[in-house]
Amino acid sequence: MTNFISIFPLGVVVYPGEQLNLHVFEPRYKQLAGECIAEKKPFGIPAVIDKKIMEYGTLVEIEQVDKLYDNGEMDIITRGTTxxxxxxxxxxxxxxxxxxxxVNYPENKEGGNxxxxxEVLHGIRELHAILQVHKTFKKDDDQLTSYDIGHHAGLSIHEEYELLxxxxxxxxxxxxxxxxxKVIPMMAEMEKLKERVKLNGHFRNLSADNL
Incomplete structure (x- = not known):
């Protein structure tokens, strides 16, 4: 299917199913959001990377207007769809x-393994443990998809876009x-390096094994 959509380019990658909270303040996007709310229609968020609007993006729906300001600015809650x-x-x-x-909408094969x-969830939790980050997911493990966990794996914005x-x-x-x-061994080594730096200058009990 091919059709016309209004677009709101942003320097983020949005995944289907993801909730994105936006503060809308520019006149053009106040107009866009107002029309989408009134007509109950979605809009597109193409990723902007290195000051360039990328080819792919995600259609989002406005689920709620959280706050409407006197000057027409608004806080909206959106969710990615396609x-x-x-x-x-x-x-x-x-x-x-x-x-x-x-735009058109490439066919997306959702069946996973x-x-x-x-294995991926184990790796993400291992990475979070190394970084001392505590995150929980709103779904049971067997209900999660790559889109649910993509932002939690330490990807750069270029890598998040590749995943998209x-x-x-x-x-x-x-x-x-x-x-x-690739990244877990690097981060683990960095943590070891941090520990070695912390020890520098401290009194330590060392042994040469009676050599």
């Missing part, structure tokens, strides 16, 4: 301050697995 691919940017729309895009998911345009769940889990296998 990944889109931009075919053409529409920079000027009559009577609109915001831009739009002609429970064993692979367990992988269209098989198994591919996305494999991507996260490879990333964790």
């Amino acid at each position: 990944v889109f691919r931009t075919l053409e940017h529409i920079h000027t729309i009559p009577d609109k301050l915001y831009a739009g895009a002609i 429970s064993r692979l998911l367990e 345009h992988l269209f098989y769940e198994v591919q996305r889990l494999e991507y996260l697995k490879r990333h964790l296998h």
Whole structure:
């Protein structure tokens, strides 16, 4: 399916199912949000990376207006629904301050692999333990998907974007697995280095094993 959507480019990667809270203050996006609320229609958030609007983004729906300010600014709660691919940017729309895009929606194969998911979750929790970060997920482990955990694996925004345009769940889990296998040993070594630096200058009990 191909259609026109209003777009709100942002320097983040949004995944399907993800809740994103936004404070809308620019006139063009106040107009966009107001129309989407009135017409109960979604809008697109294409990722902006290195000051460039990327090809892929995520369609989001406004679930709630959390606060409406006297000057028209608003706090809105949105949720990602579908990944889109931009075919053409529409920079000027009559009577609109915001831009739009002609997009389509690549088919997304959602079936995963429970064993692979367990391995990825184990790696994420190992990474969090090294970093002394405490996070919990709102779903049971067997209900989680790569989109639920993608922001918790220590990916850069470029890597989060790469994950966005992988269209098989198994591919996305494999991507996260490879990333964790690479980053966990590096982070563990950095923690050891921190401990060695802390010990420098302290009195230590050392032994040369009677050599």
